[in-house]
Structure formats: C-alpha cells, structure tokens
Amino acid sequence: MLSRKELFKDTLKKAAHAWKRIVELRLTEEEANLLRLYVDQPGYVDLHWGMFVPAIKGQGTEEQQKKWLPMAYKFQIIGCYAQTELGHGSNVQGLETTATFDPSTDEFVMHSPTLTSSKWWPGGLGKASTHAVVYARLITEGKDYGIHGFIVQLRSLDDHSPLPGITLGDIGGKFGSGAYNSMDNGVLRFDHVRIPRDQMLMRLSQVTREGKYVHSDVPKQLLYGTMVYVRQTIVADASKALSRAVCIAVRYSAIRKQFGSQAGGPETQVLNYKTQQSRLFPLLASAYAYRFVGQWLKWLYTDVTQKLEAKDYSTLPEAHACTAGLKSVTTSATADAIEECRKLCGGHGYLNSSGLPELFAVYVPACTYEGDNVVLLLQVARFLMKTVAQVATGKQPVGTIAYMGNIQHLMQCKSAVNTVRS
Amino acid sequence: MLSRKELFKDTLKKAAHAWKRIVELRLTEEEANLLRLYVDQPGYVDLHWGMFVPAIKGQGTEEQQKKWLPMAYKFQIIGCYAQTELGHGSNVQGLETTATFDPSTDEFVMHSPTLTSSKWWPGGLGKASTHAVVYARLITEGKDYGIHGFIVQLRSLDDHSPLPGITLGDIGGKFGSGAYNSMDNGVLRFDHVRIPRDQMLMRLSQVTREGKYVHSDVPKQLLYGTMVYVRQTIVADASKALSRAVCIAVRYSAIRKQFGSQAGGPETQVLNYKTQQSRLFPLLASAYAYRFVGQWLKWLYTDVTQKLEAKDYSTLPEAHACTAGLKSVTTSATADAIEECRKLCGGHGYLNSSGLPELFAVYVPACTYEGDNVVLLLQVARFLMKTVAQVATGKQPVGTIAYMGNIQHLMQCKSAVNTVRS
Structure with a gap:
C-alpha cells in the first residue's frame, strides 16, 4: 500500500510515460484514448482530455479553439473542469461562484462569495492543473444571466504557484487505498480574480465590449x-x-x-x-x-x-x-x-x-x-x-x-x- | 493516507499505550476491553485478547490455564488464533494441517502437507504474535481424530525471528486505506514442527503418553x-x-x-x-x-x-x-x-x-x-x-x-x- 504522495507521484510518472509514447508513435486521438484507458488508474489527464478539451471544443468559438486547443494538445497548459461546488452538486443552477463583467477594463471578475461556493471535487485541480474551465454565474449590467463557462488560469506557467487571489488545495483522502487517491481532486476559491473578456466560452452566448449579453444562433x-x-x-x-x-x-x-x-x-x-x-x-x-x-x-x-x-x-x-x-x-x-x-x-x-x-x-x-x-x-x-x-x-x-x-x-x-x- | 508500514507502527504505538494505561490504572478485564474498543482500530491485540486467551480459557485444562494465561495477561507472550487455511474457511472440518503424535518423543509434529493447508488470514500472525492456538487434524496411532487446538510457539522470545520449520508472513493489503490494514493478517506454514504433547488443548479430549485418544467428561x-x-x-x-x-x-x-x-x-x-x-x-x-x-x-x-x-x-x-x-x-x-x-x-x-x-x-x-x-x-x-x-x-x-x-x-x-x- 503506497502512501498518498507515492501514489500521486506514480500517477504522474505513468501519465508522462503515456504522453511520451503517444507523441513518439504519433497516435491518433482515438488510439491515444485507448492507451490512456490501459493505464487504468485515475489521474489528472482524465480531466484534461475528457472534460477540459471537450468543453473548449463544444462551447468555445472557432477563435477560442484556435487559441487554446493547440496549447492543450501539446500539454503546454494542463486543464481541469471546475463545476461542482462544496454546497452544490446536482443543482448546477444553484452554483454561487460569480463572473461579473467590468466594462471599464474589459474583464470578468471571478469571485467566491461564500464558503459553499468553493469549487470542490474537480480532478486535476489539487496539484496538476494550470488552467480550468470554471462555471460561474455571469453578471453584466447588474443582471444575473445564469451559469456560463470561463477559461481561467490558476497557476503560474513559470513556477506552478497559484496566481494572486487564487486559493488552491487537495481535498484529501478518498475511499480505497488506490482508487481515486491517485487523483488530485481539489478545492478552489477566487478572491476577485480578473480574466480577459474573451476567456468566456462564447459559442452559445456572448458578452459584448459594452457589456451587452447576446445569444448566438447556435441551438442550446x-x-x-x-x-x-x-x-x-x-x-x-x-x-x-x-x-x-x-x-x-x-x-x-x-x-x-x-x-x-x-x-x-x-x-x-x-x-x-x-x-x-x-x-x-x-x-x-x-x-x-x-x-x-x-x-x-x-x-x-x-x-x-x-x-x-x-x-x-x-x-x-x-x-x-x-x-x-x-x-x-x-x-x-x-x-x-x-x-x-x-x-x-x-x-x-x-x-x-x-x-x-x-x-x-x-x-x-x-x-x-x-x-x-x-x-x-x-x-x-x-x-x-x-x-x-x-x-x-x-x-x-x-x-x-x-x-x-x-x-x-x-x-x-x-x-x-x-x-x-x- | 498513511503507508502500510506507518499504519502498522501507529497501531503498535496505540496498543502499547492502551496496555500501559490498563496496567497503571489497574483496570478490570471489562474496563480494559472497553478501553481497547475506544482505540477503534483493528490490531493484533484484538486476537490476543479476543480469541487466543478465550480459547485457552475455554479449551485448556486447569493446568494449561495456570501455565499459559499469566504469561498472556502480562503480554510476555502474544497470541493469535490460527484456524482458517488458504483453501478452507467455512468448512472447518476440511482443514488439512496435521498434528501427528510421536510417542517416541512425546511430541506432536505440526505439518502443512499442501499449499492449501497454509494458515491464511489470522490477525496478529503476520508480524506480532509469538504464539498461536493452531487448529489441526489430530493423528495418533495412525488414526485421524479430526480438528483439535494446539498451542504453538511461532517466534523466538529473544529476537522475534520465526522458529525453525516455521514460515511466516503478512498476506498483504486489504480493502480500504485504513480498515484492516492496521492488522497484520498473516500466513503460516509448518515443516514438521515439534511441540510437547501437553500443548494440545486438553479440556475436552486428551492424548495419553502412550498415544491413546480419550474423551473427557466435559460436554462438547x-x-x-x-x-x-x-x-x-x-x-x-x-x-x-x-x-x-x-x-x-x-x-x-x-x-x-x-x-x-x-x-x-x-x-x-x-x-x-x-x-x-x-x-x-x-x-x-x-x-x-x-x-x-x-x-x-x-x-x-x-x-x-x-x-x-x-x-x-x-x-x-x-x-x-x-x-x-x-x-x-x-x-x-x-x-x-x-x-x-x-x-x-x-x-x-x-x-x-x-x-x-x-x-x-x-x-x-x-x-x-x-x-x-x-x-x-x-x-x-x-x-x-x-x-x-x-x-x-x-x-x-x-x-x-x-x-x-x-x-x-x-x-x-x-x-x-x-x-x-x-
């Protein structure tokens, strides 16, 4: 039975090895997925490939896909999927994290207003991720437009330390001696963290430079x-x-x-x-x-x-x-x-x-x-x-x-x- | 999440501390059991107090109780209960370990004739125990009298190493990250290990110096x-x-x-x-x-x-x-x-x-x-x-x-x- 730290390091090693082979052998996306399946151990890469990349593909504009996907494919950034909160699982409409548009700087302000609004559970968040797709209530012109996705950088690409205003951690041991203990399920809090407007996933709806909320013609x-x-x-x-x-x-x-x-x-x-x-x-x-x-x-x-x-x-x-x-x-x-x-x-x-x-x-x-x-x-x-x-x-x-x-x-x-x- | 070794050491520490308090406070047997309950972590002491001591009390003669119980009470010896075998759980009558009486030396020869006859699961056996109550087929005068209990020394009281002819080990990780991983469930094999005749638990039946099998009048x-x-x-x-x-x-x-x-x-x-x-x-x-x-x-x-x-x-x-x-x-x-x-x-x-x-x-x-x-x-x-x-x-x-x-x-x-x- 490995300690938690040994187990996580073991997962990092396996994920790195799989990534190396995928690049070396020029595997197709489907083949790469199969190889990852055979690693047979939950790890941060599951969320990077299984949810971060698909979220950008599905909800990002063509422009956003062109910007973010190449970095994700080359593992220059590592992504996770931050939806569930400490107080909100099944009830996605009840999420409390806010993304308030500030037209004076053309930025969204990401904030965790309550303890229960802390992001809680996302795999890959605790230790590995540099970025996340974060789901938050979009607020612009004083109005709450409900839950939308945003690409948020969490850690420095230089030294992997959390960026200012961001509190991060691992949520601790889970059922089993292996199981999801090889995964760095994490907690995340925002203290008025600013991101550029174009990091809102804008395929289905957009916020304009002026702060207007508009729907695209892509069906929901x-x-x-x-x-x-x-x-x-x-x-x-x-x-x-x-x-x-x-x-x-x-x-x-x-x-x-x-x-x-x-x-x-x-x-x-x-x-x-x-x-x-x-x-x-x-x-x-x-x-x-x-x-x-x-x-x-x-x-x-x-x-x-x-x-x-x-x-x-x-x-x-x-x-x-x-x-x-x-x-x-x-x-x-x-x-x-x-x-x-x-x-x-x-x-x-x-x-x-x-x-x-x-x-x-x-x-x-x-x-x-x-x-x-x-x-x-x-x-x-x-x-x-x-x-x-x-x-x-x-x-x-x-x-x-x-x-x-x-x-x-x-x-x-x-x-x-x-x-x-x- | 502790590694297996850290977890076991932690249990040893807790058991030793509880033992110290039980002696210091002169707790009654009932009070001591309650204190052990509150330790709330499976450990080798559970088997020592819960099965080794009761087996000797219930199946040992007065003489045997007088000899073995004081050592067990003072923890001069640590006991476990070796019944289940690798191939035999519920079917106790199917156990294969043999205890063959040798009248020439007045000893029983404990032996594991097959792989499936290896004792498998006993808590406290893997690391801690110095002694065990071992259940084996009693054979004397060429006849198999079925399953009986024997007190067998497993490890040296000087350096805790297994005695000659005895193979011992821990059977490995179990369900959960804590749970029974704090217990040293073990494996035990005998290669013609000799024990004195008077280490057969003789309250219900005896083997005489001549090798005769006799029942006592204590009801089964x-x-x-x-x-x-x-x-x-x-x-x-x-x-x-x-x-x-x-x-x-x-x-x-x-x-x-x-x-x-x-x-x-x-x-x-x-x-x-x-x-x-x-x-x-x-x-x-x-x-x-x-x-x-x-x-x-x-x-x-x-x-x-x-x-x-x-x-x-x-x-x-x-x-x-x-x-x-x-x-x-x-x-x-x-x-x-x-x-x-x-x-x-x-x-x-x-x-x-x-x-x-x-x-x-x-x-x-x-x-x-x-x-x-x-x-x-x-x-x-x-x-x-x-x-x-x-x-x-x-x-x-x-x-x-x-x-x-x-x-x-x-x-x-x-x-x-x-x-x-x-």
Missing part, C-alpha cells in the same frame, strides 16, 4: 447532446467494470472447493453450489446485457447527433431520458454487483490482491458523478409523466416510448387471467 | 456456547456501526441543501426530500432495532449458559440458530446500510473525511468472518426443516419457534381474504 440543445455522449460512455464502462468483477468471481468459484467431501474425498467446487450460481450467473448475464445496452446507446447518440445537426430536436428528450435512466440503472447495479462478486470470493475477496476491493472503490463514484442516480431516475419519471400528459393532447411519442401512442388500445387490453388460481 | 456442547457468545457480540457491534453511519448521514442531510429554491431563496434541506427520507429513516429505525436484538441475544446467551451448566442442552440448537440467523441478517443489512448512508451523503460520502468509506471497509468483513452469512442462513433453514420434521414425531419446539408446536391449529387457520379486491 447541442449542449444536451454532449451530456448524452458522456452518459453513454459511462454505461459502456459499466459493462467493462462488471465483466472484470464477474470474471474474477467465476474463475475463483471454479477453483475454490469447500464442503461436500465424502469420506475425505475432494470437496465440491463452489461454482457447483446453487447458492453461488443464483448469485453469480445473473451478474454474468448483466455484464453481457450492459455491453449490448452500451452499443445501443452509442447508436442512439449518433442518431440524435445527426438529427440535432439537421435542427431536428424531436428525439432529444427521449434520448436524454434513456441515457439518464440507463446510466442510473447500470451504474447502481454494477457497483452492487462488484461488491457481490467480492463477497462471492469469501474472505479472499477482501484482499487487495483479488483486485475486487479497488475495483469497487474506483467504480462506485459512477453512481454519483455526472448525475446522482436517484436524481436521474426522478428525471426519467418526470419525462414519462410528461409524455403521458402529452399523449392526451395528441402528440406522438417516439423511440422507446412510441408504444405509449397506442394508449387507447393498451388501456382496453385485458388479461385472460381472472382468478387467483389461474 | 460447551464449545457451541462460545460460538453463541461471539456471534452475539457481532450483532451488538452491528448496531454500533450502523448508528455511527446513520448519525453521519442524518446530520449531513439536515445541513446539506440542494434544489427547490424559489427565485434565489434558500434551497431545501435534503432531509426534507421524500426520496432521502424513504432511504434514510428505515436505516435509523434498524440501528435501534439491532440494539434491542443485541440485548435480547445477550439475555439468550446467559440463559443458554446457565442451562448448559445444569446439563440441560434443550435450548442450544434454537439459540445457535437464532444467533446464526441474526448474525447473518444484521451484518448483511448493516454493511449495505453503511454503503447506503455513504451514497446518501452524495459525493462528500466518498471522502475519507466523512468517516464513511473506512467505516464500510472495516465493517464489511463481518459478513464473512465467524460464519459466512449465506452458509449461516442455510444452517438456519436446515434447523427449521429439522424442527418441522421433529414436530411430526411429537417433540415440542422451544423458544422463538415454540409457535410451531401449534402446527395443527395453524394449518387450519384461514384468511378472511378470498378475493383479489379484498
């Missing part, structure tokens, strides 16, 4: 497409994590023998016990099922993206509900299943050498991040209720809920069963 | 009484662990606010959400319920013990089934509940500073140790089936299953409900 729905994408990858990852756990538990159950010996004969493989089978095999089946679900969601994402580009937003709510619901169901079931696999390995599952304790500790945050599972299920329920209400007004539901269009017919269906006995 | 059932005691304490501990977790989650839910703000007003306490209440309050109720269950089991243990001493074994099977079943139900539910409390604290529950990750990692082995929960429930089911069969032969069931005596009456009871609607 494109943002939801990204959310669908991220959640789709989480579902695919659930299958990977569950496959690993089930593989370990099945192999253990095939080797491990216990009880059932007749007069000193060999004991019975635990795989042959019905109690073991009834717990293990449904998890094995789920690992396959989630793989197919992940593939289907990938198709759904492609389909929605193509429709969005053609300005057809009709399938977006259903795609959003599908990804939200399936993200919730698959991650909760996978976290429980890894823990069940661990218990199915008896005492041995408690040893780190079984691979299962860290698999659980590193996986289980998926139930909370990118939408708390309970909150997501409530969103699905709301979507279903809304759809039922709309059916009454004649609107035709699409995709997986198209069947609701037959509600009149469905309501008249009767079961042939009419007694308890039958 | 007394051993089951100890098992009832240990499991009763586990149920009481479930209530403690669950109370801690629920206390943290309730206080968090009262402070944490999220969503529900009207036009910038304060957000809603998460405790006021029905989704939070429906998950949290049943756990709060369970924490109280398990406390009462623990107290009832303590009464049951006292009652059984008194009856056993009067050679009345009638209530033992039912007491055994009650403790086995309640151990299984309360520990499984508590482990799940701690994890649920962790998730009820959102992302913050994932930080070690919430107290919940380590509470889970240190608690969850209770589902496996002292009887795997699934195996225990199967034992309860077998007991119930056996009781039903015995009722038919006229034997009256006692205690919690006394109601089965009314089976004729019960079978004739009918529900007033006879339609789906009612």
Whole structure:
C-alpha cells in the first residue's frame, strides 16, 4: 500500500510515460484514448482530455479553439473542469461562484462569495492543473444571466504557484487505498480574480465590449447532446467494470472447493453450489446485457447527433431520458454487483490482491458523478409523466416510448387471467 | 493516507499505550476491553485478547490455564488464533494441517502437507504474535481424530525471528486505506514442527503418553456456547456501526441543501426530500432495532449458559440458530446500510473525511468472518426443516419457534381474504 504522495507521484510518472509514447508513435486521438484507458488508474489527464478539451471544443468559438486547443494538445497548459461546488452538486443552477463583467477594463471578475461556493471535487485541480474551465454565474449590467463557462488560469506557467487571489488545495483522502487517491481532486476559491473578456466560452452566448449579453444562433440543445455522449460512455464502462468483477468471481468459484467431501474425498467446487450460481450467473448475464445496452446507446447518440445537426430536436428528450435512466440503472447495479462478486470470493475477496476491493472503490463514484442516480431516475419519471400528459393532447411519442401512442388500445387490453388460481 | 508500514507502527504505538494505561490504572478485564474498543482500530491485540486467551480459557485444562494465561495477561507472550487455511474457511472440518503424535518423543509434529493447508488470514500472525492456538487434524496411532487446538510457539522470545520449520508472513493489503490494514493478517506454514504433547488443548479430549485418544467428561456442547457468545457480540457491534453511519448521514442531510429554491431563496434541506427520507429513516429505525436484538441475544446467551451448566442442552440448537440467523441478517443489512448512508451523503460520502468509506471497509468483513452469512442462513433453514420434521414425531419446539408446536391449529387457520379486491 503506497502512501498518498507515492501514489500521486506514480500517477504522474505513468501519465508522462503515456504522453511520451503517444507523441513518439504519433497516435491518433482515438488510439491515444485507448492507451490512456490501459493505464487504468485515475489521474489528472482524465480531466484534461475528457472534460477540459471537450468543453473548449463544444462551447468555445472557432477563435477560442484556435487559441487554446493547440496549447492543450501539446500539454503546454494542463486543464481541469471546475463545476461542482462544496454546497452544490446536482443543482448546477444553484452554483454561487460569480463572473461579473467590468466594462471599464474589459474583464470578468471571478469571485467566491461564500464558503459553499468553493469549487470542490474537480480532478486535476489539487496539484496538476494550470488552467480550468470554471462555471460561474455571469453578471453584466447588474443582471444575473445564469451559469456560463470561463477559461481561467490558476497557476503560474513559470513556477506552478497559484496566481494572486487564487486559493488552491487537495481535498484529501478518498475511499480505497488506490482508487481515486491517485487523483488530485481539489478545492478552489477566487478572491476577485480578473480574466480577459474573451476567456468566456462564447459559442452559445456572448458578452459584448459594452457589456451587452447576446445569444448566438447556435441551438442550446447541442449542449444536451454532449451530456448524452458522456452518459453513454459511462454505461459502456459499466459493462467493462462488471465483466472484470464477474470474471474474477467465476474463475475463483471454479477453483475454490469447500464442503461436500465424502469420506475425505475432494470437496465440491463452489461454482457447483446453487447458492453461488443464483448469485453469480445473473451478474454474468448483466455484464453481457450492459455491453449490448452500451452499443445501443452509442447508436442512439449518433442518431440524435445527426438529427440535432439537421435542427431536428424531436428525439432529444427521449434520448436524454434513456441515457439518464440507463446510466442510473447500470451504474447502481454494477457497483452492487462488484461488491457481490467480492463477497462471492469469501474472505479472499477482501484482499487487495483479488483486485475486487479497488475495483469497487474506483467504480462506485459512477453512481454519483455526472448525475446522482436517484436524481436521474426522478428525471426519467418526470419525462414519462410528461409524455403521458402529452399523449392526451395528441402528440406522438417516439423511440422507446412510441408504444405509449397506442394508449387507447393498451388501456382496453385485458388479461385472460381472472382468478387467483389461474 | 498513511503507508502500510506507518499504519502498522501507529497501531503498535496505540496498543502499547492502551496496555500501559490498563496496567497503571489497574483496570478490570471489562474496563480494559472497553478501553481497547475506544482505540477503534483493528490490531493484533484484538486476537490476543479476543480469541487466543478465550480459547485457552475455554479449551485448556486447569493446568494449561495456570501455565499459559499469566504469561498472556502480562503480554510476555502474544497470541493469535490460527484456524482458517488458504483453501478452507467455512468448512472447518476440511482443514488439512496435521498434528501427528510421536510417542517416541512425546511430541506432536505440526505439518502443512499442501499449499492449501497454509494458515491464511489470522490477525496478529503476520508480524506480532509469538504464539498461536493452531487448529489441526489430530493423528495418533495412525488414526485421524479430526480438528483439535494446539498451542504453538511461532517466534523466538529473544529476537522475534520465526522458529525453525516455521514460515511466516503478512498476506498483504486489504480493502480500504485504513480498515484492516492496521492488522497484520498473516500466513503460516509448518515443516514438521515439534511441540510437547501437553500443548494440545486438553479440556475436552486428551492424548495419553502412550498415544491413546480419550474423551473427557466435559460436554462438547460447551464449545457451541462460545460460538453463541461471539456471534452475539457481532450483532451488538452491528448496531454500533450502523448508528455511527446513520448519525453521519442524518446530520449531513439536515445541513446539506440542494434544489427547490424559489427565485434565489434558500434551497431545501435534503432531509426534507421524500426520496432521502424513504432511504434514510428505515436505516435509523434498524440501528435501534439491532440494539434491542443485541440485548435480547445477550439475555439468550446467559440463559443458554446457565442451562448448559445444569446439563440441560434443550435450548442450544434454537439459540445457535437464532444467533446464526441474526448474525447473518444484521451484518448483511448493516454493511449495505453503511454503503447506503455513504451514497446518501452524495459525493462528500466518498471522502475519507466523512468517516464513511473506512467505516464500510472495516465493517464489511463481518459478513464473512465467524460464519459466512449465506452458509449461516442455510444452517438456519436446515434447523427449521429439522424442527418441522421433529414436530411430526411429537417433540415440542422451544423458544422463538415454540409457535410451531401449534402446527395443527395453524394449518387450519384461514384468511378472511378470498378475493383479489379484498
């Protein structure tokens, strides 16, 4: 078991090595992502590549992309994604950090007005990042325009020390002895930190030199497409994590023998016990099922993206509900299943050498991040209720809920069963 | 997060300090146990006081107790409890370590004939213990008499190095960054290690100087009484662990606010959400319920013990089934509940500073140790089936299953409900 410091240094070394190989071998973006996946240890680079770069790509203007992305690609700057605050997780609209436009200097003033407004959790923030995409309430001409993204430099590119007005730190130990302890999840506070106006991500809306807030003609729905994408990858990852756990538990159950010996004969493989089978095999089946679900969601994402580009937003709510619901169901079931696999390995599952304790500790945050599972299920329920209400007004539901269009017919269906006995 | 070595040294320091205070303050055994409880960190002393000493007390002759207990009380020797083997957990009858009597030297030869016969898991074995109570198959006059306990010296009292023929080690990192990583769970192999005959625990059965195997008149059932005691304490501990977790989650839910703000007003306490209440309050109720269950089991243990001493074994099977079943139900539910409390604290529950990750990692082995929960429930089911069969032969069931005596009456009871609607 490494100490926290050793663990973090180990991650830095692995990330640097992977980066070197990616450059040397001139890997494509897709190949580079695969190599990073195989490093198989959470690290600050996950956020740099997985959220900082995509945020600029998705929400930055062409000009902004041209300025920031080359530096990010060459690792001249290291970015993280600072959205969640100490007091605000799921409720993004409740974030308190402010970005107030000052027309006298053409700058935004980033500020943390309360303790609960401290950015809390961003991976890569505690030690590594030089920059962050920070989400804050945009205030101009005395009016609050809600949450927008801003590129903010956090640390000096010379000596890596925090810039004036910026308080930074690591938020401390997390579940597991490895898991997310290799990640420098951090805390960040702003004391009236000034950034140039053009560091607001301006693809969807802008603030003019005069301080006017204007919308671009890029549809806001494109943002939801990204959310669908991220959640789709989480579902695919659930299958990977569950496959690993089930593989370990099945192999253990095939080797491990216990009880059932007749007069000193060999004991019975635990795989042959019905109690073991009834717990293990449904998890094995789920690992396959989630793989197919992940593939289907990938198709759904492609389909929605193509429709969005053609300005057809009709399938977006259903795609959003599908990804939200399936993200919730698959991650909760996978976290429980890894823990069940661990218990199915008896005492041995408690040893780190079984691979299962860290698999659980590193996986289980998926139930909370990118939408708390309970909150997501409530969103699905709301979507279903809304759809039922709309059916009454004649609107035709699409995709997986198209069947609701037959509600009149469905309501008249009767079961042939009419007694308890039958 | 401490490294494994720092963590273990920290435990040694705490155990030594507690020991010093216990001696200085002349604490009673009960007070000393309470002080050790408050150290609140698994350590080798748990096994010394909780299993090594009780095993000698329960299974040693008066002579053996007179010889070994004073040294154990003064910590001149440190003991552990070496039962579980790499290949054998729940199936104690399947243990492979042998203790073969050699009448030519009046010694037992302790041996690990296979890899799977290696002792694996005993706490306190990896680093600290000088002695162990080792469970092995007793072989004398060419016959295997099954599993018996032996006091075996493992390390030199001069320089703490393993004695000849003994291979010892620590089995490595375990679930969590603290949890049982402060414990030196170990591995032990014997290569024909000789111990004097009088180090067999001889209260229930003996091997004579000539190698004859003889039973004493002490009833074997007394051993089951100890098992009832240990499991009763586990149920009481479930209530403690669950109370801690629920206390943290309730206080968090009262402070944490999220969503529900009207036009910038304060957000809603998460405790006021029905989704939070429906998950949290049943756990709060369970924490109280398990406390009462623990107290009832303590009464049951006292009652059984008194009856056993009067050679009345009638209530033992039912007491055994009650403790086995309640151990299984309360520990499984508590482990799940701690994890649920962790998730009820959102992302913050994932930080070690919430107290919940380590509470889970240190608690969850209770589902496996002292009887795997699934195996225990199967034992309860077998007991119930056996009781039903015995009722038919006229034997009256006692205690919690006394109601089965009314089976004729019960079978004739009918529900007033006879339609789906009612």
